[in-house]
Amino acid sequence: MELHDLIDGLPDGAVVTDPDLLASYRQDWARDPDAGTPLAVVRATGTDDVAATLRWAHERRIPVVPRGAGSGLSGGATAVDGGLVLSTERMRAIAIDPVTRTAVVQPGLLNAEVKRAVAEHGLWYPPDPSSFEICSIGGNAATNAGGLCCVKYGVTTDYVLGMEVVLADGTVLRLGGPRLKDSAGLSLTKLFVGSEGTLGIITELTLRLLPAQPPQSTVVATFASLSAAVDAILAITGELRPSMLEFMDSVSINAVEDELRMGLDREAAALLVARSDAPGEFARREAEIMVAACEKAGAAEVFHTEDPEEGEAFTAARRFAIPAVQKLGTLLLEDVGVPLPRLGDLVTGVAAIAERNDVMVSVIAHAGDGNTHPLIVHDPDDAAMTERAHRAFGEIMDLAIALGGTITGEHGVGRLKKAWLPDQLGADVMALTHRIKDALDPNGILNPGAIL
Amino acid sequence: MELHDLIDGLPDGAVVTDPDLLASYRQDWARDPDAGTPLAVVRATGTDDVAATLRWAHERRIPVVPRGAGSGLSGGATAVDGGLVLSTERMRAIAIDPVTRTAVVQPGLLNAEVKRAVAEHGLWYPPDPSSFEICSIGGNAATNAGGLCCVKYGVTTDYVLGMEVVLADGTVLRLGGPRLKDSAGLSLTKLFVGSEGTLGIITELTLRLLPAQPPQSTVVATFASLSAAVDAILAITGELRPSMLEFMDSVSINAVEDELRMGLDREAAALLVARSDAPGEFARREAEIMVAACEKAGAAEVFHTEDPEEGEAFTAARRFAIPAVQKLGTLLLEDVGVPLPRLGDLVTGVAAIAERNDVMVSVIAHAGDGNTHPLIVHDPDDAAMTERAHRAFGEIMDLAIALGGTITGEHGVGRLKKAWLPDQLGADVMALTHRIKDALDPNGILNPGAIL
Numbered sequence: 001m002e003l004h005d006l007i008d009g010l011p012d013g014a015v016v017t018d019p020d021l022l023a024s025y026r027q028d029w030a031r032d033p034d035a036g037t038p039l040a041v042v043r044a045t046g047t048d049d050v051a052a053t054l055r056w057a058h059e060r061r062i063p064v065v066p067r068g069a070g071s072g073l074s075g076g077a078t079a080v081d082g083g084l085v086l087s088t089e090r091m092r093a094i095a096i097d098p099v100t101r102t103a104v105v106q107p108g109l110l111n112a113e114v115k116r117a118v119a120e121h122g123l124w125y126p127p128d129p130s131s132f133e134i135c136s137i138g139g140n141a142a143t144n145a146g147g148l149c150c151v152k153y154g155v156t157t158d159y160v161l162g163m164e165v166v167l168a169d170g171t172v173l174r175l176g177g178p179r180l181k182d183s184a185g186l187s188l189t190k191l192f193v194g195s196e197g198t199l200g201i202i203t204e205l206t207l208r209l210l211p212a213q214p215p216q217s218t219v220v221a222t223f224a225s226l227s228a229a230v231d232a233i234l235a236i237t238g239e240l241r242p243s244m245l246e247f248m249d250s251v252s253i254n255a256v257e258d259e260l261r262m263g264l265d266r267e268a269a270a271l272l273v274a275r276s277d278a279p280g281e282f283a284r285r286e287a288e289i290m291v292a293a294c295e296k297a298g299a300a301e302v303f304h305t306e307d308p309e310e311g312e313a314f315t316a317a318r319r320f321a322i323p324a325v326q327k328l329g330t331l332l333l334e335d336v337g338v339p340l341p342r343l344g345d346l347v348t349g350v351a352a353i354a355e356r357n358d359v360m361v362s363v364i365a366h367a368g369d370g371n372t373h374p375l376i377v378h379d380p381d382d383a384a385m386t387e388r389a390h391r392a393f394g395e396i397m398d399l400a401i402a403l404g405g406t407i408t409g410e411h412g413v414g415r416l417k418k419a420w421l422p423d424q425l426g427a428d429v430m431a432l433t434h435r436i437k438d439a440l441d442p443n444g445i446l447n448p449g450a451i452l
Numbered sequence: 453m454e455l456h457d458l459i460d461g462l463p464d465g466a467v468v469t470d471p472d473l474l475a476s477y478r479q480d481w482a483r484d485p486d487a488g489t490p491l492a493v494v495r496a497t498g499t500d501d502v503a504a505t506l507r508w509a510h511e512r513r514i515p516v517v518p519r520g521a522g523s524g525l526s527g528g529a530t531a532v533d534g535g536l537v538l539s540t541e542r543m544r545a546i547a548i549d550p551v552t553r554t555a556v557v558q559p560g561l562l563n564a565e566v567k568r569a570v571a572e573h574g575l576w577y578p579p580d581p582s583s584f585e586i587c588s589i590g591g592n593a594a595t596n597a598g599g600l601c602c603v604k605y606g607v608t609t610d611y612v613l614g615m616e617v618v619l620a621d622g623t624v625l626r627l628g629g630p631r632l633k634d635s636a637g638l639s640l641t642k643l644f645v646g647s648e649g650t651l652g653i654i655t656e657l658t659l660r661l662l663p664a665q666p667p668q669s670t671v672v673a674t675f676a677s678l679s680a681a682v683d684a685i686l687a688i689t690g691e692l693r694p695s696m697l698e699f700m701d702s703v704s705i706n707a708v709e710d711e712l713r714m715g716l717d718r719e720a721a722a723l724l725v726a727r728s729d730a731p732g733e734f735a736r737r738e739a740e741i742m743v744a745a746c747e748k749a750g751a752a753e754v755f756h757t758e759d760p761e762e763g764e765a766f767t768a769a770r771r772f773a774i775p776a777v778q779k780l781g782t783l784l785l786e787d788v789g790v791p792l793p794r795l796g797d798l799v800t801g802v803a804a805i806a807e808r809n810d811v812m813v814s815v816i817a818h819a820g821d822g823n824t825h826p827l828i829v830h831d832p833d834d835a836a837m838t839e840r841a842h843r844a845f846g847e848i849m850d851l852a853i854a855l856g857g858t859i860t861g862e863h864g865v866g867r868l869k870k871a872w873l874p875d876q877l878g879a880d881v882m883a884l885t886h887r888i889k890d891a892l893d894p895n896g897i898l899n900p901g902a903i904l
Contacts, residue, residue, distance in 0.1 A: 097793075098690070150632060150633060154610070157642065173884065179789050179821070180602060180821040180822075180823075181607055181818070181821055181858075182789065182861060183646055183787075183858075183860045183862055183863060184859050184869075184873060185865065185876075185885055186647055186651075187596065187642050187643055187647070188643075188884065190609065191638065191639055191643045191888075194639045198638075210693075211692070211693060237553075279730060279731060335635075337631050337634065338631070339552050339630045341552065371631075405631065406631055408634075408635045409633035409635060413637065424637075426625075428623050428624075429626070432640065432892070435891040436891055436892075438891070439887040439890070
């Protein structure tokens with residue numbers, strides 16, 4: 001093999017071939033059992049390494065799977081047999097410009113590291129996946145990641161003003177820049193955001209920042225029925241724009257309470273965590289409107305706090321739902337979204353799918369924007385249950401599509417969900433997607449098997 | 453000619469061939485003297501008409517220039533000899549969903565009509581080009597239009613969640629939808645926004661809306677020097693996010709005062725109009741911060757009003773600057789943008805270009821986001837002056853590129869600016885642009901000569 005050409009062209013230690021180490025790069029958090037074994041892992045130290053790697057791979061038609069922190073949930077970074085994994089974990093520079101309120105970051109920084117670095121300048125990078133402490137900013141851009149604040153502040157693409165990206169053949173491009181307005185040429189920056197490494201590898205991002213978020217008021221409400229909780233969600237979003245509006249069902253409430261012992265109501269069918277970051281006393285006023293909406297919808301209990309730390313504790317509890325439910329079994333993690341008026345239909349439909357397939361499904365949701373995470377609990381050693389779990393996984397996507405929704409709100413399609421993508425987009429949009437993919441990556445080396 | 457095939461396939465009166473009427477579709481507001489004479493104008497009544505027209509044109513390789521309201525300033529809708537002009541002016545439906553805060557609109561509605569329709573539901577569509585009373589929402593999407601509020605609220609692409617678009621061969625696609633989060637497949641919606649009709653013709657848009665904008669506080673300040681005004685701009689944006697931050701120079705102040713007689717200071721070198729829409733008394737507090745910033749920068753006079761109508765009068769005066777300066781002569785209208793710290797360099801550089809070329813250039817600007825409109829005044833009957841004006845037009849774009857900026861912040865490249873696009877983007881980005889164009893429009897019928 002000509003791997004020596006690659007090794008010689010890159011810094012010492014950039015190319016990993018040790019089998020034990022390679023094994024740790026085979027899967028992301030989707031834990032795809034069919035993951036391949038890569039030829040090598042390239043841990044790039046900069047754009048030049050990425051370009052050299054792609055030139056080498058392009059000539060030889062060797063697949064390249066880009067990888068950030070490996071926290072993806074859709075198998076977008078699952079390794080391919082005989083291919084390379086290109087890891088950006090060592091590309092960690094950041095430069096912050098408070099005057100233009102922008103940050104230029106390399107893709108390997110974690111989302112939380114970006115947030116902390118800009119906070120030192122009194123600035124805020126809003127997108128906040130629940131995994132923000134462990135996911136990379138490059139992976140966020142590749143999947144157009146969302147989070148909890150998106151109901152008010154939008155998703156990753158709304159904060160990407162420019163980038164450096166390396167095309168399949170190793171060409172390095174600069175797109176956009178620190179300008180809020182730029183109508184010069186096609187919106188290529190936006191095309192690469194969310195392309196999951198299938199069109200190019202992002203080596204630098206220019207991010208738009210906001211002033212620090214004001215302190216938030218927090219409302220926590222429990223409900224005896226799912227439908228009452230959905231009524232409260234629609235009432236809240238109809239009156240104002242919460243800075244967060246999160247939903248947990250009975251299974252996740254109990255799973256979190258088992259771990260954190262914070263006094264959550266174990267009898268509740270649903271719990272909402274709603275926040276307002278309106279300036280000054282307007283946060284309290286908005287919280288009071290949200291309290292009233294919950295009470296009118298028939299909430300069992302409503303709690304309201306102005307203490308940011310107390311509010312953060314409930315937010316952390318909601319973020320902890322996935323690891324907590326994971327204690328009950330292995331999870332198939334869904335990410336379906338629907339237009340908000342269909343949220344009730346989605347939640348009740350998921351319950352019916354769980355019952356029909358005899359599997360436990362816990363639903364947590366970024367309720368304010370209709371993006372839900374049904375967590376399908378199963379025992380992988382029980383083949384029959386695993387089969388039922390996978391059937392439920394597909395049926396939930398079918399349901400979301402039928403409700404005019406999406407199979408993925410923020411995790412991406414990766415390899416896990418691509419079989420359902422044509423059902424959502426239709427044959428003509430898939431054909432257009434292929435035309436763009438073929439135009440940008442004629443040899444098909446970039447993340448083959450993801451999305452398409 | 454096979455025009456009868458087209459006429460027969462479309463509703464009565466949809467195809468215009470009357471020479472007098474055709475003449476009115478040859479140019480947009482760029483008034484390109486080299487505009488061609490179209491074979492016919494199709495005034496589509498719906499998506500089916502657009503699809504039928506493109507199928508007909510695609511088979512015969514006949515150019516199709518899409519046209520909204522014809523208010524474009526870069527010649528994006530300049531007619532091509534022997535081609536079709538496809539006007540969307542008759543496609544004017546709108547459906548508003550207050551629950552998801554979205555509107556589904558056809559492209560022929562004016563921006564102002566969209567604003568008014570959603571305002572009846574207590575909602576707000578933010579993007580606000582100065583031409584909002586006469587520009588179409590389809591044209592806004594085609595150029596990724598901006599406006600005055602973009603400094604806080606972003607540009608058109610930030611509000612387009614989905615669309616229906618007809619490809620060159622007549623295929624009708626649906627992309628995205630009323631969901632804030634959607635990571636399913638490539639970000640094709642965003643690719644079509646800003647593509648100036650070169651990749652497809654948008655026949656429907658799903659727009660994200662916000663709750664009605666709160667009443668704004670307004671600060672008006674005058675300055676004896678440009679540099680003091682630029683200092684004030686940087687001081688204001690460094691402290692908060694104004695909902696508007698507009699700049700007028702001496703020429704435009706006097707031109708507006710000549711027309712409106714509202715008592716503007718004719719001696720001032722620069723005038724700023726800054727607004728805050730923070731909730732309740734926070735608007736006043738932010739206005740006070742802006743007043744202090746202007747005073748500290750050495751403002752000659754600072755005026756502050758809480759009266760929305762009075763504030764709107766100054767905003768209207770700023771919007772009136774282009775027609776007012778137009779009384780002084782024919783305009784070449786620039787749209788260059790720079791990262792905010794380079795705004796002073798741009799303004800002084802433009803003055804030097806004006807002097808060197810012996811032409812009058814008035815600068816107005818969406819100052820808060822670094823997007824300026826140098827207005828080059830000339831007499832088209834004076835050939836030498838016109839040549840100097842065009843030289844200045846190009847030199848201003850060269851300057852913006854040298855300062856790390858863009859040749860167009862919000863008007864688009866069209867035909868007027870395409871010669872400068874490679875200097876901004878570079879050969880590799882141009883090559884990628886061509887690859888995408890060729891993949892989507894292999895016969896090159898969609899708005900040939902625009903952008904590329």
